[in-house]
Amino acid sequence: LQELPVFAALDLGTNNCRLLVAVPTRHGQFRVIDAFSRIVRLGEGLTASGRLGQAAMDRAVEALKICGDKLRARNIRKARLIATEACRTAANGVEFLDRVEREAGLKLEIIDRQTEARLAVSGCGSLVERDTQGVVLFDIGGGSSEIALIDLTGHRSPRLANHIVSWTSLPVGVVSLAERFGGRTVTREIFAAMVEDVAVRLHAFDGRDRLSHVLASPKFHLLGTSGTVTTLAGVHLDLERYDRRRVDGLWMDRDSVDRMVEKLVGWDFQQRVANPCIGADRADLVLAGCAILEAIRAVWPSERLRVADRGLREGILSELMADDGAWRSRGRQ
Known part of the structure; x- marks a missing residue:
């Protein structure tokens, strides 16, 4: 052989x-x-x-x-x-x-x-189904967050990255946002301020409307790759320990994402540490990640979010x- x-x-x-x-x-x-x-x-x-x-x-x-x-x-x-x-x-x-x-x-x-945004997309090709018309893929990192708008209304090539119509890289990630606003004690006011900080940056992204023709379609969805979305998915599934096989490719509807973010914002630092999908390593970062997620969802509202445990x-x-x-x-x- x-x-x-x-x-x-x-x-x-x-x-x-x-x-x-x-x-x-x-x-x-x-x-x-x-x-x-x-x-x-x-x-x-x-x-x-x-x-x-x-x-x-x-x-x-x-x-x-x-x-x-x-x-x-x-x-x-x-x-x-x-x-x-x-x-x-x-x-x-x-x-x-x-x-x-x-x-x-x-x-x-x-x-x-730009390379970082493209690699994030290249890793997720198999999670975008054939009949999909549009995807906003985002990768919430530690120091930056990449967002790519992917238009699949035309002929589909084998490489998902060929369909990127606009992209941005925000110089803000879970580590940098948590360091600026504090990650351990996050009141609702601090959380709202974090969301607003990211929203202002997204507002300056010129290419954000390039998928406006498919946003209302049921064949449009968000695709999130990062510790933030996989953590949310693990909490949503109520896993006793994180399991990639159950998380990668999971679909979450809008209400479930709302509920999970609300749940995490309501937990104090010790409660976050105690959750097996968050733990001590991520407890001071996960709310910063949720804030970035919320800012993204406000710009590109979608009924469905697909979770990817994969990345660059x-x-x-x-x-x-x-x-x-x-x-x-x-x-x-």
Whole structure:
């Protein structure tokens, strides 16, 4: 049996360090053979200081060393290792990546906002069904939030990213918003102020009306990828522990999303910590994420939200495999 080519994707974000190693399977899909994910909070304190902090950089380097070991243990055909908002905006971001190369043996590239938006879309192709007319896909990150408007009313190509008609990247994510407004104690007033902060930024997005012709259609929906929406979905399903298989691809109607946001806003910090889908790692970030979600829902109201537990890594793998012809050569199995 011919050995399958191995592909790898690493995403160093403002909050998380994540690695996926996978082999192509049937057309457009892949099987994960190794993975790593750790909350490192690389962007901790960045909003205030403009720099990556020493402790945060140390945490990230330790995680990246593990990723480096995993990658070197395999024969990898193609890999892409990216860094996003924290390294993009920090005064010492490039300097930090030099250290990563020295200590972890990994060369990361800082991607621009447009690439980040495209990769978020590329990872979600299989969650957009054939008869869909339009989608607003959003990825609420730690330091930035990407939003892409996708028009599927014409001929559909295999690559979802080809249908992006407008996109934006807001320089606000769960870590930066929580650091500015406070994440532990969030009153209704503070929550409303966070929503308003994001709403003002969305108002300045010129391309926000590019899907106005399909907004009223039942074949339009929102597609959310990020810890915020997967957490909401886990709470909605009342999971005793988070389970990706039940969350990825889940549909939530407007009332369910309203109820979940209302529930979380009503909980204090300890109640959020106590929920198994939130926990101590996300308890001070989840309401900032909900605020970004609420601002997005106000601009593009939809009866349905599809939840994606996937992100830039899946987008990278999809693009690497497609560009390499990994699916073409094997036929549609």
